[in-house]
Amino acid sequence: MSMTSRKRAGRIATFGFAIGAGLLIASGAGAAVAAAAPDDSGHSATSSSSASSARTHKPAAARTSAKPKPASATVMQLPTKRTTTAVSAASVSAVSTPSSAAATPTAAAKQSRAQRLPTPAEVQQAIVAGLDAARRNLDTLRTNIELLVKHQIEGIRDNLTTLRYDLEAIVGPYRPxxxxxxxxxxxxxxxxxxxxxxxxxxxxxxxxxxxxxxxxxxxxxxxxxxxxxxxxxxxxxxxxxxxxxxxxxxxxxxxxxxxxxxxxxxxxxxxxxxxxxxxxxxxxxxxxxxxxxxxxxxxxxxxxxxxxxxxxxxxxxxxxxxxxxxxxxxxxxxxxxxxxxxxxxxxxxxxxxxxxxxxxxxxxxxxxxxxxxxxxxxxxxxxxx
Incomplete structure (x- = not known):
């Protein structure tokens, strides 16, 4: 075989090896996609069950013709079981939700009652209490003013009396x-x-x-x-x-x-x-x-x-x-x-x-x-x- 033929045969063998390797990678990537498909529904809390079902029931041809993923993709799927467990726990929590959900309206009702507006009777009672307090304060102020004026008048009267006595002692009448x-x-x-x-x-x-x-x-x-x-x-x-x-x-x-x-x-x-x-x-x-x-x-x-x-x-x-x-x-x-x-x-x-x-x-x-x-x-x- 000539050198040219050997080179050609080598290129063909290399090409065949490449094709085989590609098929192996493709088949591995397809398996990885198939294995990962059920877990995708649990990655987002907003995903609906119908969307998950649609992804799960894709035709095999569509799955096999999916775009190959790099070999590292198989490594990224290793935590899949933990994710599934988390999804299952979430599912269990979702199943047990009705009891806690039933308590939620009660708390909301309590909060609603606490933040309710006062009734007309309560408003009237508060107004009456405020007026009574204001009246008492005015009565106290009036009493204090009356006492102050009274004391001032008495003080002035006493001072005038003392002044009169002093004046009488100096220029008062002569009463033998x-x-x-x-x-x-x-x-x-x-x-x-x-x-x-x-x-x-x-x-x-x-x-x-x-x-x-x-x-x-x-x-x-x-x-x-x-x-x-x-x-x-x-x-x-x-x-x-x-x-x-x-x-x-x-x-x-x-x-x-x-x-x-x-x-x-x-x-x-x-x-x-x-x-x-x-x-x-x-x-x-x-x-x-x-x-x-x-x-x-x-x-x-x-x-x-x-x-x-x-x-x-x-x-x-x-x-x-x-x-x-x-x-x-x-x-x-x-x-x-x-x-x-x-x-x-x-x-x-x-x-x-x-x-x-x-x-x-x-x-x-x-x-x-x-x-x-x-x-x-x-x-x-x-x-x-």
Whole structure:
């Protein structure tokens, strides 16, 4: 065989080998396609069963004439069994879906109920509650404003009253004390016994002893002239009696000429067998205060009041009289002439007459401070014996 023939034969053999290899590859690729066809339906969740069936039932000729796949395609089909298993699990899950699907409408219903719009009744109830809250807030605001205005008015009134007192003390009228003839105790319209009490008098001198002198005068009014202490005696008693107000101090210090507290005056009266009560009233209780004084005088009690000396006597007030808190004793009241009879220890003359309006103004300046006193029942029995 010539060289040319050998070359030709080699080419033919090579060609035949190539054809055979191609047929083998083609047949392997066809088998691979046939094996992979059932699994394709599970690769996409959107594929329908009819599409899978159409691919599965293709004619054999169509399958064999399909475009050959590379040899590596057979290797890519190795995970086919796992894919099939996943598809089967998905199928099982799909089969068991009805029970879970049945629960879905319930959750949706709950969500729907939670997001529902309020009923007209609920809307009305919410509006009413809001209006009630707004009304309560307005009521509270109104009350606060009323209290604020009231306090402001009261403060202005008090300031004006204080200013009036100060002006009266500087440029006020000159009211020297008047010592008229006090009518008999049985005079119509006369309350108390001013004529009988007038002579039971103590003078404080140039000292701050108006409370002590008034206390001594009340002791004489209730227990009699023979039991009434002198000015020096009541002073010494106060200087040696412990104070009920100031710890570790005595009621009165003669050297410092200290002011005597009303609570300590009550203690001195109690030491003499006299029961006493101290009372203060508000600015608007003047009528109640004077009525209580009238009742006390009618029942035979003795009365001490605190006045502003500058208002009571104007520029005629003595320098040794305490301007703001000056204690005097009330002897009686003439309800017909509107005159109050008092003993004022700052003036060395008993039985002074004051007009009712002047008395009330000077008394109001000290909140109608009042001490009413009567003989303790046990002491009264001793006196009677």
């Amino acid at each position: 004390p008047v010592t008229p003839d006090i009518p008999a105790d049985d005079t119509p319209g006369l309350i108390g016994n001013p004529a009988a009490k007038e002579g039971l008098f103590l003078y404080q001198g140039q000292t701050n002893r108006c409370v002590l002198m008034s206390t001594g005068m009340v002791i004489g009014q209730l227990l009699g002239a023979d039991k009434m202490p002198t000015a020096q005696q009541i002073t010494d008693e106060a200087a040696t009696t412990p104070s009920t107000v100031y710890p570790d101090k005595y009621i009165y210090d003669p050297v410092a000429d200290t002011y005597v507290a009303y609570a300590d005056a009550l203690q001195l009266l109690e030491n003499h067998g006299i029961t006493a009560t101290s009372t203060q009233y508000s600015k608007g209780q003047g009528t109640n205060a004077i009525n209580n004084v009238k009742a006390a005088l009618t029942s035979g009690e003795s009365v001490i009041v605190t006045v502003n000396a500058s208002i009571a006597w104007g520029r005629a007030a003595p320098g040794d009289a305490v301007t703001a808190n000056h204690a005097i004793t009330v002897l009686g009241i003439d309800t017909i002439k509107n005159i109050v009879y008092v003993n004022d220890s700052a003036f060395n003359n008993p039985g002074i007459a004051m007009k009712m309006d002047v008395f009330m103004s000077s008394w109001a300046a000290n909140d109608y401070q009042t001490i009413t006193a009567y003989v303790t029942p046990a002491q009264q029995s001793t006196i009677a014996a």
